Amino acid sequence: MSEYTLYAQLADPEQKQKKLRQIRLLRWKRRFFKHLPPVSIFILVCIILFGAGFFYFSEKVYRLVPPDPLVEADGIIVLTGGERRVEAGVGLLAKGLGKRLLISGVNPSTNKQALIRVTHSDPQLFECCVDLGREAINTIGNAEEATDWIKKNHYQKVYVVTNDYHMPRSLRELNRLMPDINFIAYPISEGAGEQSLLRQLGELRLLASEYIKFMGAELRAYL
Numbered sequence: 001m002s003e004y005t006l007y008a009q010l011a012d013p014e015q016k017q018k019k020l021r022q023i024r025l026l027r028w029k030r031r032f033f034k035h036l037p038p039v040s041i042f043i044l045v046c047i048i049l050f051g052a053g054f055f056y057f058s059e060k061v062y063r064l065v066p067p068d069p070l071v072e073a074d075g076i077i078v079l080t081g082g083e084r085r086v087e088a089g090v091g092l093l094a095k096g097l098g099k100r101l102l103i104s105g106v107n108p109s110t111n112k113q114a115l116i117r118v119t120h121s122d123p124q125l126f127e128c129c130v131d132l133g134r135e136a137i138n139t140i141g142n143a144e145e146a147t148d149w150i151k152k153n154h155y156q157k158v159y160v161v162t163n164d165y166h167m168p169r170s171l172r173e174l175n176r177l178m179p180d181i182n183f184i185a186y187p188i189s190e191g192a193g194e195q196s197l198l199r200q201l202g203e204l205r206l207l208a209s210e211y212i213k214f215m216g217a218e219l220r221a222y223l
Helices: 003-009 013-034 038-062 083-094 112-119 123-129 139-153 164-177 197-222
Strands: 075-079 100-104 130-132 157-163 182-188
Touching: 038 164, 038 197, 075 083, 075 139, 083 100, 083 112, 083 123, 083 157, 083 182, 100 139, 112 123, 112 130, 123 130, 139 164, 157 164, 164 182, 164 197
Parallel strands: 075 100, 075 157, 100 130, 157 182
Antiparallel strands: none
16 A cells, blocks of 8 residues: 555545655655765764764753852862963862862973962962972873872862863763762853854854864773
């Protein structure tokens, strides 16, 4: 029995219209995929999957917020990349929410005095309780540097301070090396507000780049 024979047997006009739309959609799909080579279909599926994954990743980033209320941890890690990250990490330390602070990936030419000036931090707090990591040059290096520091201090609960778009990949790399440690995300957001189209496009490009890197981190975790 053909599709149109089944359609002709339907008595209800609404059912007929609904069935007719389904038949037309099915026939369109058949014609569309019939003329597409397998490589094109594969590329199309990859684009759809990438788009869906990117949308989920973006939503996850935009929903990241610091914990409320803030809880006490053993230590605090700041992944360098901007003074707002350092200021936020020092702020957590000043509130007594961690015993020590590690700033990972510090430029070898940067000393504590320079960081104190830039972040307007308490020199005594900086001198007593802030450690500078200078070996890391990327997120993988940050995770390795943080691993050594956490093991050295025997910490179990640690704040991770970095930009919101960078947080998923940072946590993935940290959890890959230290699955038993409780990491608390403290994302730094650029904040909402009126932005130019150029800036919005720049943020979209940054998110897309970070999503690709995040997929690489996911792949490394399963290899």
